[in-house]
Structures are given as C-alpha cells and as structure tokens.
Amino acid sequence: MSTENELFSAVDALLEQVAQDDLPTPAERKRLREAAGLSQAQIATALDARREAVGNWEAGRTEPRPPKRAAYARLLEGLAARYPAPAADAPAAAPALVVPEAFTGPAPEPTPAVPAAAVPSSRPKTEAAGTTRPSATSRRPGAKKAAAKKAAAGPVDPRFENGPLAVIDCEDGQVSAYCVGGLVLDVPAKTIPALIDWTLTEARLGQARLHRNGRDADPILVLTAAALERFGLPVVLSEEERHASRLPESHKVVKQITRAGLQMSQRGFGPWARVYRDPEGSRRRCVQLCILPWNALDAREWDKKDNPQLPTMHPADLVQYLGLYAARVITPRGTTATTGLELMTALRPPTRAEKDPATGEFKRAFNDDALTQLYPVVECEVPDEHPVLKGKFARHHLRTPAEMLMEEPYDWCRPLTDDECVNPYLVVVDLNMSFAAAANGLTVGLNGPTHLTGNPQFDPALPGSWLVDLSHVDLSRVRINGRTVDGDRLPSPFTPKGDRPTGPAWYATPTVAYAVELGFDVAPIEAYVRTQTGRYLDSWYKRLRDAYVHTMADMGVTTDLGGQEFLDAMARRKQVDPTMGLLENAIKATAKGAIGKLRQRSRGQVPYYEPYPALDRWTWRPDIRAAVLATQRTGLHRKLMKTAAAADLYPVAIGTDAIVYPSPGPSPLDVLPHTEEGKPVPGTFRLGVSPGMVKWQGTQTVLWAEQLFEERGGVVNVSNLIKTDQSAGEGE
Structure with a gap:
C-alpha cells in the first residue's frame, strides 16, 4: 500500500512541476471562471485559499504556489474543455453593438447565435x-x-x-x-x-x-x-x-x-x-x-x-x-426613479441559485449583501399615511421630531448682515449628484430593526434611528484648524430648516455620528438599529458616477479641468451635443429619484392608513433613505464649517444642495477660498465634474434679493431662484 502512495505522490509531484508553466493567462483564468458561473469565493473554498488570492491570480499580480497550483491548473483545464475560447479563424460575427466606452456590463453568457436563415423578416x-x-x-x-x-x-x-x-x-x-x-x-x-x-x-x-x-x-x-x-x-x-x-x-x-x-x-x-x-x-x-x-x-x-x-x-x-x-x-423600466431602484436590485440581486448537496438540485438562496425580504417597520421612520400609524394619531396630526424621523435636505435661509450687503453679488454653487455621492461608502442596514431601550450607548457602526437630545450642540464652540466659527450664521446640521433642536428628536446614525465628530457627548434614550449591515449602494453609486462622468466628458467637461476652464466647458456643454444634455439630466434624475423611491408615499392611491403597493417591495426602506439624506446634509455642513473657518465665508441660503454665498464678483472663482498656490482649500467646496464637487448654478445681485425680500414680506430662500442660462433646468 505504501508503494502505491509513493507512486501517487510522485505523479502529483510531476503534475505540480508541469503546472508551473501550464497555467492559462490571467485574463483566460477569469474568462473560464465566469463562463462556468463560479465566484472567486467558490474557487477559493475548493482550493483552501483566500478569495483575495484568487482575485490576484486572475489579475496577474501573483501566481499560485504548490500544491494549490496543480489543483488550480487541473480546474482550469477542466473548465477549458467545457468552455473553449472562440476560435481565432471563426467566421466574422455581426458588428458589435455601438455603445459608449463607459459600458462595463458583465460578460455575456455563451449562447449559440441564431442562423441568419432563421430570421428572414x-x-x-x-x-x-x-x-x-x-x-x-x-x-x-x-x-x-x-x-x-x-x-x-x-x-x-x-x-x-x-x-x-x-x-x-x-x-x-x-x-x-x-x-x-x-x-x-x-x-x-x-x-x-x-x-x-x-x-x-x-x-x-x-x-x-x-x-x-x-x-x-x-x-x-x-x-x-x-x-x-x-x-x-x-x-x-x-x-x-x-x-x-x-x-x-x-x-x-x-x-x-x-x-x-x-x-x-x-x-x-x-x-x-x-x-x-x-x-x-x-x-x-x-x-x-x-x-x-x-x-x-x-x-x-x-x-x-x-x-x-x-x-x-x-x-x-x-x-x-x-x-x-x-x-x-x-x-x-419606467420613470427614472423606478429605473434607479431597479438598478439597485440588478447590481445587488436578492437571490442566487445554490445546489443542494443532498439532492443535487438547484434551489433559491439569499445573498448576504442584498435586501432580501420585508421586515417590520418602525413607527418613527414611516410617512404619515402608513397603516402602522392607524389609530395612533389624529388624521391631520403633525408629528413632532420626537415622534418622527425628519431627515430631509436643507431648506434654509437667513438675512444678510450689514457687512455681507457690501458685496454686490450672490453666487450659487450646486453639489453634483449630491444624493448619489452621499450613498458612496455608506453602511446601511440589511435586516430588520432591533429595539434598544434604557439609554443605550451610541454605536456609529449600527445603522438605524436614535432618539437623542442634541440641543446642547453649539457650533460656536467647535474649533476647526484652531479657529472657531460664527454659529449664528450657519444652519444647524440637525434639522432641515437649520433651526437648533429644542429637545429629544429622532435622528439617523450619520447625524448622531456627526455630533460626536464635532466633539459633543450624546446620550440616546432609545434606538431602532440594524445588526446586519453592508455597503449596499456602493456598486449603484459607482455605475451612476461612471455614467455621469463619461457623459459629461462627451460634452467636453472632463475631470482634469479646473477653475475657469471648467466653468467655460460647463457653459458650452449642451451646445456640443443636445442628446448628451438629455442624458445628463436623465442620469441625475435616476440618482435622485431612486433614493426617494426607498420611501415612496401613497400619493392618494388608497385611503389614509390603508396598504399601498410600494409597501410590498423589499426595497421599501425608509431607514436607508434617511441615512442617505442625513449623510448628504451633514457632509454639506462639514464643508460649510471648513469654508467658514478657512475664509470667514458664510452661506445665506441653502436649497437641497444649492448654496448661496455673498461675493465681491459674479463668478464662483471670486468667492470660493483658495490657497496661495491657487488650489482649493482642503475640505471646502471645489469646482469640478465629479459627484460631490460643485458647479456654478447662477448669480444675482444683492439688490435683487433685497427687493425680493421686501416684495414677499420677509426672507425668501433664493437658492433655487438664482439660475443662469447655462444652468437652467439643473438641480439634482
């Protein structure tokens, strides 16, 4: 018996030696795996390796070492027999579909082409x-x-x-x-x-x-x-x-x-x-x-x-x-909002086919990184008409911040100070795809809520809603780069209207985490958190980002432009290719609409407190929408603080993602702070095409704003009233 083992060992050693020079190219390794519908994790498990190692083998960064190399070579050989590469001298196929360079869809499944004779019509x-x-x-x-x-x-x-x-x-x-x-x-x-x-x-x-x-x-x-x-x-x-x-x-x-x-x-x-x-x-x-x-x-x-x-x-x-x-x-698939939501599930499918080891049959299994089922809702997170609120509030009762999670974008304005009125202009800069940018890297909950009571300790790693009193946060006490800011001229980061909180209120995790970041203690009263977490929106954001950046590049607005070059390119972009202008707007509407769709309201489809169709979707997740909006608002506020500390520059109005600054000149270059080298001050608003950077929305005079205030009997949010021809119709 020992002789047989020795013979097999010798053969295995020869196989390993042959395998040293017998592996396909890295690209072919990836093609074979994808053709077989295998994941890197499955191959790693079979070879007792790490998934990252398999990825490195397919990228050509590293090579497998014995004894895994021989086993990997054997696997690839078997896959190559089942999924041979297309012959180089095969008849010419139909012309490739003309699509943009940015297209990064998956490799198509191998399917035999239908003979031309089969489709005469x-x-x-x-x-x-x-x-x-x-x-x-x-x-x-x-x-x-x-x-x-x-x-x-x-x-x-x-x-x-x-x-x-x-x-x-x-x-x-x-x-x-x-x-x-x-x-x-x-x-x-x-x-x-x-x-x-x-x-x-x-x-x-x-x-x-x-x-x-x-x-x-x-x-x-x-x-x-x-x-x-x-x-x-x-x-x-x-x-x-x-x-x-x-x-x-x-x-x-x-x-x-x-x-x-x-x-x-x-x-x-x-x-x-x-x-x-x-x-x-x-x-x-x-x-x-x-x-x-x-x-x-x-x-x-x-x-x-x-x-x-x-x-x-x-x-x-x-x-x-x-x-x-x-x-x-x-x-x-329908509206841009519906299409954006479908994109989420297309990139993060809830289920997969998994073979039952006992029967050999394929069955449905759930993916850990996706939204996979309906979970109980949380009262503070749902809109007013939700069935769970039936009998708990009067029909037209306005829920207070202590009863409802009010994570919304900014709608804030204030009067100009005497010093600010010396400036002749109001310049508006607008964040590119701000909701999509806020989704990038955001950890959200994938399972149902867990109710925490008895003054739980805040954990920024747990997505959810927290009932906490943040009225003690005073922005004037915050020091940034050794400097303090004028808190009275900045909106509160905790309310959409920019008012300072007056007592306990429900906040999403990113908002509470921002209070901690500013250096203040937080003491939650209770919370609803999700313990299974993931960066569900990352691939969604990246696809929309690439689509937007490539579309803008087709109109001459590229990521390497800065300053006046960027402003000039933005001003002429829609004359370059009107179709691309439509595509730009559709991509932005897709990003914005999909986030709103996570908490779709009934819109009068059914009577108040009656179930409506959107509630049957696994992607009806108001807590995820709240997390995105909280991240967008606090991220914007972080830049407001750094801009104020760096240049003593304060906004006078904000509408969603449009920020109005008093300016000595009509251009954003006249107001946004720069270093002595001419570069944007780190952490402040930066002109550019990428999501999260800003573009110019428009300019008006301070006199125009004062006249508007007088006509309407008070301060009016002018942020989205100031547009120029080059930015008309923009927004998120």
Whole structure:
C-alpha cells in the first residue's frame, strides 16, 4: 500500500512541476471562471485559499504556489474543455453593438447565435443592392448621424446583438425597428401580439445581466405615434383612460393580446405595458412597451420640461439617446426613479441559485449583501399615511421630531448682515449628484430593526434611528484648524430648516455620528438599529458616477479641468451635443429619484392608513433613505464649517444642495477660498465634474434679493431662484 502512495505522490509531484508553466493567462483564468458561473469565493473554498488570492491570480499580480497550483491548473483545464475560447479563424460575427466606452456590463453568457436563415423578416434594410450589414450611423433620410462611439470591449452576446431596445415607427405603411448603432429592421408584424412574438423570436433585443446572479433585461419597444396608428392604438388617451393610466379591457388590442395567449401585468396596457408568455424553463419571454405619445418618458425626467424634444425626435436619434442610457445605466423600466431602484436590485440581486448537496438540485438562496425580504417597520421612520400609524394619531396630526424621523435636505435661509450687503453679488454653487455621492461608502442596514431601550450607548457602526437630545450642540464652540466659527450664521446640521433642536428628536446614525465628530457627548434614550449591515449602494453609486462622468466628458467637461476652464466647458456643454444634455439630466434624475423611491408615499392611491403597493417591495426602506439624506446634509455642513473657518465665508441660503454665498464678483472663482498656490482649500467646496464637487448654478445681485425680500414680506430662500442660462433646468 505504501508503494502505491509513493507512486501517487510522485505523479502529483510531476503534475505540480508541469503546472508551473501550464497555467492559462490571467485574463483566460477569469474568462473560464465566469463562463462556468463560479465566484472567486467558490474557487477559493475548493482550493483552501483566500478569495483575495484568487482575485490576484486572475489579475496577474501573483501566481499560485504548490500544491494549490496543480489543483488550480487541473480546474482550469477542466473548465477549458467545457468552455473553449472562440476560435481565432471563426467566421466574422455581426458588428458589435455601438455603445459608449463607459459600458462595463458583465460578460455575456455563451449562447449559440441564431442562423441568419432563421430570421428572414429581421433582415436589415439597405440603401443599395448587395449591402448585407448596416453601418454604425442612421440610414434614414432626415435623421441626424449618430455620434461616433467606441465599441465596447469584448464579445457581444449574440442573443442581444441588436441592442437593448428599439424604436418602432411606421412610414408609408412599412413598420420599422430602429436599433442602436444605426441598424433598421423590417418588422413584418401587423398586430401587437405579432409584434411581441417577433421581438421574442427574431429581433435579438435585450441586455445581459449586470450581476451573474441577476437576470437579463427584457427588450424594450418604444412606440411612436405612427406605430400606434398602425397597430390600432389611440394616439391620445381619453380622460378616463388617462386617469386609469391604461386601456380598458374591452379595447380591441387588449382582446387581441388575450386571444393570442399573451399575458399582461396587473397594471394593464398603459404607458409602460409589460406583455409576456409563460417562461420556457428558466427563460423569461417578456417584452415591455414604452408608448411615447402616452407620456411614458416624462419630460420632467427624460426630456427638456420647458421645451420637450422627444415627441419630434427622429427614431434614429431617440434610440441613440435611450441606447446610451441603457448601456451606461440600465435598460429603462419606467420613470427614472423606478429605473434607479431597479438598478439597485440588478447590481445587488436578492437571490442566487445554490445546489443542494443532498439532492443535487438547484434551489433559491439569499445573498448576504442584498435586501432580501420585508421586515417590520418602525413607527418613527414611516410617512404619515402608513397603516402602522392607524389609530395612533389624529388624521391631520403633525408629528413632532420626537415622534418622527425628519431627515430631509436643507431648506434654509437667513438675512444678510450689514457687512455681507457690501458685496454686490450672490453666487450659487450646486453639489453634483449630491444624493448619489452621499450613498458612496455608506453602511446601511440589511435586516430588520432591533429595539434598544434604557439609554443605550451610541454605536456609529449600527445603522438605524436614535432618539437623542442634541440641543446642547453649539457650533460656536467647535474649533476647526484652531479657529472657531460664527454659529449664528450657519444652519444647524440637525434639522432641515437649520433651526437648533429644542429637545429629544429622532435622528439617523450619520447625524448622531456627526455630533460626536464635532466633539459633543450624546446620550440616546432609545434606538431602532440594524445588526446586519453592508455597503449596499456602493456598486449603484459607482455605475451612476461612471455614467455621469463619461457623459459629461462627451460634452467636453472632463475631470482634469479646473477653475475657469471648467466653468467655460460647463457653459458650452449642451451646445456640443443636445442628446448628451438629455442624458445628463436623465442620469441625475435616476440618482435622485431612486433614493426617494426607498420611501415612496401613497400619493392618494388608497385611503389614509390603508396598504399601498410600494409597501410590498423589499426595497421599501425608509431607514436607508434617511441615512442617505442625513449623510448628504451633514457632509454639506462639514464643508460649510471648513469654508467658514478657512475664509470667514458664510452661506445665506441653502436649497437641497444649492448654496448661496455673498461675493465681491459674479463668478464662483471670486468667492470660493483658495490657497496661495491657487488650489482649493482642503475640505471646502471645489469646482469640478465629479459627484460631490460643485458647479456654478447662477448669480444675482444683492439688490435683487433685497427687493425680493421686501416684495414677499420677509426672507425668501433664493437658492433655487438664482439660475443662469447655462444652468437652467439643473438641480439634482
């Protein structure tokens, strides 16, 4: 027996020796793992290694050492046999989907391409005989040429080779599907059910999942007014239909859908209609219709609200705009708020497939870093109409800070002092994507609340709500870099109106932690905290940050600009590419709306104190919204304090993230403090494009403000009344 062991040991030694030079390249190691749907943690467990070690092997920073090297080589060899690399001399594939350079979606699942003969009706239109594939620009008369974009690195998933969505239009009786990259497909369908089936079987539309445990995005069809007429749908909804936000079940198109065996969601056939067939195994068969004339793309989010462009935009330009949004953010799912919330779950899926070791069957398992279920709510965290408050307050009772968590953005202003009135101007600077920036690195609770009573000790590591008295915090006693500030000219960091607290109140963890940071003792009375924590919003923030920064760069506003160069680039950016201007606004609306959606209110859907649909979502988490808003407000206040200490400069008004300063000149460069070398003072507001930095919102005269105060009989918050042409329509 010992002889056999010795032989095996000798063989293992030879395997290890061979493995020294037999490992695939780092990139190939990662490709094989992802093709098999394995995580770095799973490989680390199998090899008795650390997950970080596997990541280093795939990045090429380190190499595995014996005996793990031989085992790793054997694993990669087995994976390579199952998932071979594409042959270098394979026939040329269809042109890659033209998407922005910033696209960083996951590697697509290996799926065999559908033979061209199988999709005759989806043949792209051509200008001349013999042309077989479209160019990367629109080929329809009257359409603007799409801006040239670099193709995304890596292979295109053949299941979605025509992009995430299409705009369906009709011209001279011919229905066409305008796809990303200039591709135009003939659509043979004459009814909505036929259009759905064509999309599911031939169109090759959709988007690969953003996380390996998530799901692929359903294809989106944007219907123009001409397409609605062609398919027998009204271009304008009746008053009753608008109120119901759907067609009645008696409408002929709805009946066609039912007769064809298709199904719709409970929302029915409205501006965002979801039509589907039963899944084939684990494969979804669903198409979402975005009906443009029914205000599916609200001008306040997706368009210029004062001068809407989308209704008259050519389909080739419209699909370019929405395709860029899908590539950089996610395929649109409805409002920008709904889409932003969907992005959270797409990047942090609640569940995954896990093999049962006993049966070998796959079952659903929950992910530790995600929101996975509904938990009991906390009275102080919910809005006034929530069912949990029924019978506890009068119908129009205004809850006090000791009864309700009031973490909201700033809405504060004060009179100018005599010295400040000497300045001729009021300059407004605005924080870029302030709510998204506040989510970066924020630890939030992932499980249900734990009630702490009996004067618990404050723990900044526990997200939640704390009942504590912060009325003793005096900003004039705070020293920053050896200097004190004038607390009377600064808002309190603990209330949205900037008033100093008068007694115990509920605060989110970041607010209480800021009081401790300022050097004051805190003594909570009680608390509701979450013990399972994580940085749930990190990947969400990073994707939106990258989308925003790359979009701004496309308009000439890059991260290396500073001072006057940055201001000049911001002033001309929307003239560079109007489509990118729309995309900028949509990205910002996505970030802001998603945070608000975490505590969506009923908006009159049901009577007071009755359950409404949003409460059934796992992502209905008012405590997370409160934590983000608390972080945004206290982070802004931290910069106010450092600016006051560095330059004796104090704001006179703040509206959400717009800060008004008296200034000797009309430019932000005239007021924001700089060092002797010309650089921004550390910790103060800094001009720049990245989230959390500031841009110029506008300038007005002090005389204008004084006249406004006189007309309205008191001090008015002028922060969001001061805008210039270059910043109009901005905000969060």
